[in-house]
Every structure is written in structure tokens, then in C-alpha cells.
Amino acid sequence: MKTIQLKWIACATVAALLGMSGCKPKNAASAVDAGAAAKAYVAPGKYDEFYNFVSGGFSGQMSVYGLPSGRLLRVIPVFSVDPEKGYGYSEETKPMLNTSHGFVPWDDLHHTELSQTNGEIDGRWIFANGNNTPRIARVDLSTFRTNEIIEIPNSAGNHSSPFITENTEYVVAGTRFSVPPDNVNGDVPINTYKKNFKGTISFVSVDKTSGSMKIAFQLLCPGVNFDLSHAGKGPSHDWFFFSCYKSEQANTLLEVNASQKDKDFILAVNWKKAEEYLAQGKAKKQAVKYAHNVYDEKTHSATSTIETEVQVLDVKDFPDIAYFIPCPKSPHGCDVDPTGEYIVGSGKLAALIPVFSYAKLQAAIAAKDFIGNFGGIPVVKYESALYGEVKKPGLGPLHTEFDGKGNAYTSFFVSSEIVKWNIKDLKVLDRAPTFYSIGHLCIPGGDSRKPNAKYVIAYNKITKDRYLPTGPELAQSAQLFDISGDKMQLILDFPTIGEPHYAQAVSADLIKTKSVKIFKIEENANPYVSKGEGETKVVRTGNRVDVNMTAIRSHLAPDNIEGVRMGDEVYFHITNLEQDWDVPHGFAIKGSVNAELLIMPGETQTLKWIPDRVGMFPMYCTDFCSALHQEMQGYVRVSPAGSNTPLLFSTGKNQPKPDSTSTQ
Ligand code: RUQ
Numbered sequence: 081m082k083t084i085q086l087k088w089i090a091c092a093t094v095a096a097l098l099g100m101s102g103c104k105p106k107n108a109a110s111a112v113d114a115g116a117a118a119k120a121y122v123a124p125g126k127y128d129e130f131y132n133f134v135s136g137g138f139s140g141q142m143s144v145y146g147l148p149s150g151r152l153l154r155v156i157p158v159f160s161v162d163p164e165k166g167y168g169y170s171e172e173t174k175p176m177l178n179t180s181h182g183f184v185p186w187d188d189l190h191h192t193e194l195s196q197t198n199g200e201i202d203g204r205w206i207f208a209n210g211n212n213t214p215r216i217a218r219v220d221l222s223t224f225r226t227n228e229i230i231e232i233p234n235s236a237g238n239h240s241s242p243f244i245t246e247n248t249e250y251v252v253a254g255t256r257f258s259v260p261p262d263n264v265n266g267d268v269p270i271n272t273y274k275k276n277f278k279g280t281i282s283f284v285s286v287d288k289t290s291g292s293m294k295i296a297f298q299l300l301c302p303g304v305n306f307d308l309s310h311a312g313k314g315p316s317h318d319w320f321f322f323s324c325y326k327s328e329q330a331n332t333l334l335e336v337n338a339s340q341k342d343k344d345f346i347l348a349v350n351w352k353k354a355e356e357y358l359a360q361g362k363a364k365k366q367a368v369k370y371a372h373n374v375y376d377e378k379t380h381s382a383t384s385t386i387e388t389e390v391q392v393l394d395v396k397d398f399p400d401i402a403y404f405i406p407c408p409k410s411p412h413g414c415d416v417d418p419t420g421e422y423i424v425g426s427g428k429l430a431a432l433i434p435v436f437s438y439a440k441l442q443a444a445i446a447a448k449d450f451i452g453n454f455g456g457i458p459v460v461k462y463e464s465a466l467y468g469e470v471k472k473p474g475l476g477p478l479h480t481e482f483d484g485k486g487n488a489y490t491s492f493f494v495s496s497e498i499v500k501w502n503i504k505d506l507k508v509l510d511r512a513p514t515f516y517s518i519g520h521l522c523i524p525g526g527d528s529r530k531p532n533a534k535y536v537i538a539y540n541k542i543t544k545d546r547y548l549p550t551g552p553e554l555a556q557s558a559q560l561f562d563i564s565g566d567k568m569q570l571i572l573d574f575p576t577i578g579e580p581h582y583a584q585a586v587s588a589d590l591i592k593t594k595s596v597k598i599f600k601i602e603e604n605a606n607p608y609v610s611k612g613e614g615e616t617k618v619v620r621t622g623n624r625v626d627v628n629m630t631a632i633r634s635h636l637a638p639d640n641i642e643g644v645r646m647g648d649e650v651y652f653h654i655t656n657l658e659q660d661w662d663v664p665h666g667f668a669i670k671g672s673v674n675a676e677l678l679i680m681p682g683e684t685q686t687l688k689w690i691p692d693r694v695g696m697f698p699m700y701c702t703d704f705c706s707a708l709h710q711e712m713q714g715y716v717r718v719s720p721a722g723s724n725t726p727l728l729f730s731t732g733k734n735q736p737k738p739d740s741t742s743t744q
């Protein structure tokens with residue numbers, strides 16, 4: 081195997097490019113060693129060892145890669161419409177993107193989090209946060225589809241989300257922007273921030289069996305920005321930790337005004353205590369409006385319900401629910417090690433990494449070792465909760481993942497590297513440059529109780545020279561490192577979709593066997609299903625025309641439709657009759673302003689179409705399904721409004737007639 085040597089660009093150039101000072105680590109010159117290619121190579125036809133679920137940032141999607149190959153396996157639309165799958169275009173999926181603001185077909189997806197049982201990844205669901213119009217989504221890992229989306233009221237910028245407790249009891253949502261609560265008049269001067277703006281944290285419960293989400297309660301907190309969070313584990317099971325910045329409570333020019341203080345906070349929340357108060361009926365009911373959207377696998381369709389109430393606990397009235405721990409300089413990542421004893425806060429502007437001790441925190445709380453309060457919440461003395469500090473680890477620490485062998489891996493944005501350090505003695509063990517400016521990083525199971533520490537993946541913010549240029553915008557870059565030895569070894573770069581933020585990875589064995597192959601046609605409960613060609617029909621109700629249609633290799637039934645008139649709304653309900661793995665059919669009709677549909681075996685999906693002119697409209701299957709796929713087509717005739725063209729539909733019966741212009 082040939083050794084690939086990377087030419088290292090002069091430090092000064094990179095520093096200029098990245099708008100920062102400071103140099104890259106010296107070992108960058110030999111970033112890729114011999115044998116790297118073999119480690120990332122997965123032979124054609126062979127499966128990868130891990131699934132990697134990567135957030136798509138501003139694309140609103142989640143993408144699924146195989147590791148170690150970096151092959152893109154699937155893009156899952158979550159807070160996005162997707163013409164490839166018809167998500168957000170079919171009548172059945174449109175309700176998934178409904179919110180209290182109406183249809184919002186986009187969001188900014190930052191974090192993915194796999195469900196856990198006893199602190200270990202269980203392979204059932206993966207959650208995602210919508211950052212802009214606050215939402216949490218649940219993707220079912222048997223279908224790789226978004227099955228549920230819940231909107232979060234009293235919130236704006238749902239960033240510290242969707243992190244979960246050890247048994248997926250809760251998925252949390254902490255507001256990035258404090259705002260006046262939804263039930264008060266928000267028409268107030270912006271500079272009344274300190275008085276009128278509040279931060280909320282929502283605890284969304286997840287049903288053990290169905291995965292169904294529900295906002296169990298919200299904690300009303302002082303106006304700060306919640307950034308990231310992680311649940312406790314083992315001894316700290318009952319607790320959740322949230323990083324927060326902007327404790328200056330500034331409302332303008334935050335880059336200066338919210339970087340004044342030497343320390344911001346990590347908020348430690350005892351959610352078990354909050355549950356007790358809730359059970360005692362101490363929460364206040366508050367009128368709000370939020371959408372709760374659920375996709376049903378039996379009807380193959382979604383419903384959206386607007387909910388109108390949440391239960392709110394004001395933390396200042398319940399002094400034992402929450403405590404602030406001072407944390408240096410605008411903390412970002414808030415990560416709990418696999419034992420549940422160590423809480424790592426990463427201050428974006430800090431030159432050290434504080435590691436807090438859960439045991440010491442408890443002792444400090446018991447001893448009331450407080451230095452005051454902030455917004456009515458006790459502030460624990462920094463030194464009393466501190467286990468120790470990692471000194472001079474790098475510049476701009478963001479996020480930490482764990483290997484389960486006593487080591488932590490922290491990403492450094494400014495010095496563009498991953499740093500491995502030991503949790504017990506806080507000594508730096510290794511560092512590897514990333515290209516360039518890493519944000520999040522991920523170890524399979526790296527935020528669970530049981531990491532599977534074969535790889536660490538870097539998700540970088542800046543690509544620069546890593547790939548062939550593609551105009552002003554470059555593909556985003558992820559980088560795979562082998563961490564099975566003492567030293568990190570870079571083995572692969574692979575591009576990602578949108579901007580990757582957090583990601584999760586899990587052994588493929590946990591998921592691949594559960595993956596659904598087909599939907600059973602006899603279980604299809606869509607109200608417009610046709611379970612065979614004999615059930616197909618076209619029905620007019622006023623100006624609504626329902627076409628119950630089937631698709632099977634290689635024809636649509638019916639494929640000749642006449643009697644549609646201008647002013648009609650036509651609904652094509654297409655059932656894919658195939659009961660064979662991996663035989664989707666597609667559906668499109670000329671002039672349709674909607675995307676096509678992709679219908680999987682046994683499924684029914686609906687395309688709404690409003691003809692805009694009189695004439696002949698071809699329709700066809702868009703997915704190459706057989707040798708005669710091109711023949712899988714038909715016509716819809718549209719007549720003028722008020723005409724009396726009879727409603728006719730057929731397959732096979734409507735044969736060509738000889739006519740006067742025929743040359744035969
Ligand atoms: S963020 S780069 Cu939106 Cu999770 Cu840290």
C-alpha cells in the first residue's frame with residue numbers, strides 16, 4: 081500500500097483563512113499513514129460495521145452513512161420536504177410539517193440522539209431537534225422515516241435538544257433564545273430582557289412501547305441562552321445538565337456583551353424532583369398552542385393535532401429542582417462520562433476544560449455551599465463542584481465524547497484538532513489535527529454508558545482544500561479516525577449533506593435486522609387503499625375527484641381517465657401492490673406543482689393535482705421498476721368546466737378506434 085503524504089500548508093496561510101491566530105499541531109505533515117485505506121475499505125457487496133446518523137444542519141435533514149466506508153446510505157427528510165421520497169408532498173405526509181405557524185417545511189437540524197435502555201443504545205429510534213421553529217422529531221429505525229414531530233411552545237431556537245435520559249424516559253428541549261412566554265403579550269421593548277424574557281426547558285416524555293412523545297412539563301428559568309445538554313448516568317441518573325451562556329442577559333451585540341463574564345453556568349436539574357412536584361399537582365397549567373404530528377404505519381398517513389396546554393414549574397418556587405454551577409467562558413458542550421460521575425463543560429473562549437464531579441456537586445448542595453443565586457436559583461461554588469481542570473488542552477473547546485476506557489476526546493474549533501485526555505488525571509494523551517475547524521465529534525455510543533470506541537468522527541465547519549472545488553460552496557467534510565490504538569489515526573474524509581452538527585453511530589447489528597422490508601398489503605388501512613385492481617375506481621364528489629389507483633409491474637390501473645373537468649381537485653391515491661422487497665413505484669402527472677410520489681410495496685400515497693388547462697395529461701411511474709418501466713404510463717383527459725364528458729376509467733378496455741385520418 082502506498083503511503084499518502086499530505087502537504088501541510090504554511091500555518092500563516094491557514095490562520096489567515098480561518099481568521100484566527102495560533103498554529104496547527106506539528107504532526108499534521110503525516111496525517112494519513114500507510115494502511116489507512118485498507119482500514120476504511122469495505123469491499124463491494126459487503127456491509128459496513130456501523131451506521132452513522134449525521135445531522136444535516138440547515139438542510140433540515142438527517143443523513144445515514146456506513147462506517148468505515150463513509151458511503152451515503154440514505155437521506156432522511158425530517159424538517160424538510162424531499163422530492164426523492166415525496167415526504168412533505170404527499171397528502172399523507174404533509175401534516176408532519178404542520179406547526180402553530182402553519183406548514184413549515186424547513187428547519188435547522190443540529191443534533192441526533194439514539195434512544196437508550198439502561199444507558200445503552202437500543203436501536204429503536206433516533207431523535208432530532210428543529211432549532212428554528214422549535215420541534216423535536218422521532219425517526220423510527222425500522223423504517224428510517226420520521227414518525228413523530230412535536231412542537232415546543234414557550235421556546236425559540238431549540239438548541240440544547242434532543243438529548244435523552246438513560247431509559248429514554250425524557251427527551252429534552254432547552255430554549256436557545258429566551259423570550260416572553262407565549263401566554264403574555266410579547267409586544268414589549270427588547271431592552272426589557274431582564275424583566276420580561278424567560279428561558280424554558282421542556283421535558284418530553286417518550287412512551288416505552290410506542291415511542292409516542294408528550295410534553296410532560298416545562299421548567300421556567302431565568303432569561304439565559306441554553307446551549308447544550310446531557311443527562312446523568314448511573315449515580316447521576318436523576319439529573320440533567322445544561323450549559324448556558326449570556327448570563328449577562330444582554331440583548332444586543334452578544335459577541336461583546338455576552339462575553340463579559342469570566343464564568344457562565346451549567347444548570348444542574350433534578351428531574352426526579354420535578355416529577356414529584358408535578359405528581360403533587362404543583363405545576364401551573366398554561367395556555368399555549370403547539371402542533372403534535374404523528375405518522376401511522378397502518379394508514380400510511382399522518383395527522384396533526386394542535387395542543388393547547390402545558391404544565392409549568394417555575395424553578396425559583398422550587399429551590400431543590402435546579403442549581404447553577406459556574407463554568408468558564410461561554411460554555412458550549414456539556415457532556416457526561418460513561419460512569420455518570422464526571423461532567424465536562426467546554427467554554428468556547430476558555431483556555432482550560434473544567435471537569436465537575438457529581439459526588440462533589442451533591443456534597444456542595446447538601447452543605448449549601450452557595451455563592452449566591454441567579455434569578456432565584458442557588459449558585460454552587462465553582463471549586464466545590466470542580467473535580468479538576470484540563471490545563472492548556474487547546475483553543476476553543478466545543479464538545480467531548482468518551483471511549484469507555486477512561487478517556488475523553490474533545491473537539492477544538494480554534495486550534496482545529498481533537499484532543500484525547502485521561503479523565504482521572506486530566507492529562508493530555510494525544511492530539512490530531514482536523515481539516516478544518518471541527519465542531520462536533522462522535523464515537524459510536526460515545527455519549528452513552530457503553531461506548532464502542534473503534535472510531536472517532538470529526539464534523540468540520542470549514543472544508544477549504546479537502547475536495548474538488550464545486551463553485552463557491554464546497555461539500556462539508558467529516559473525517560474518520562481509528563482510535564483502537566493509543567494514537568488517533570486519520571483514515572478517511574467523506575462529504576456530508578448540509579452542515580453536520582452532532583451525529584450518532586451504532587453497531588449495524590443493532591439495526592439492520594429490524595429494518596422493515598415491505599408493508600403487508602392486507603394490513604394497509606389507508607382509507608383510499610385498493611387491495612387489488614378490482615378495487616380501483618374514480619369517484620366524483622362535487623368538484624373533488626378521487627382516483628383509487630394501483631401500481632404493479634408494469635402498469636397503472638386505471639391508465640385511461642376521462643371526465644375530469646377544469647375546476648376539479650383530483651386526488652390520486654396510489655397503492656403499490658407489490659409484495660416483493662425493494663420494488664417501489666413512482667407517480668407523476670404533467671403540470672403538477674407538487675413533487676412526485678414514491679410508493680413502497682404495500683403502501684398507499686396520495687398526490688393532489690389541480691389541472692390548470694383543458695387537454696391531455698400524461699402520467700407515469702417515475703421509478704425504474706422493470707424492463708417495461710417506460711410503458712408504465714397513462715393519460716388523463718381534462719375537459720372544460722361544465723362539459724358533460726362522462727367519467728370513464730379503465731385499463732385494457734379503451735382500445736384505439738380506426739378513424740378517418742388513419743392511413744391504414
Ligand atoms: S452545535 S458545533 Cu449546534 Cu451542537 Cu456545537
Ligand code: CUA
Nearest residue numbers: 701703705709
Ligand atoms: Cu413502476 Cu416504473
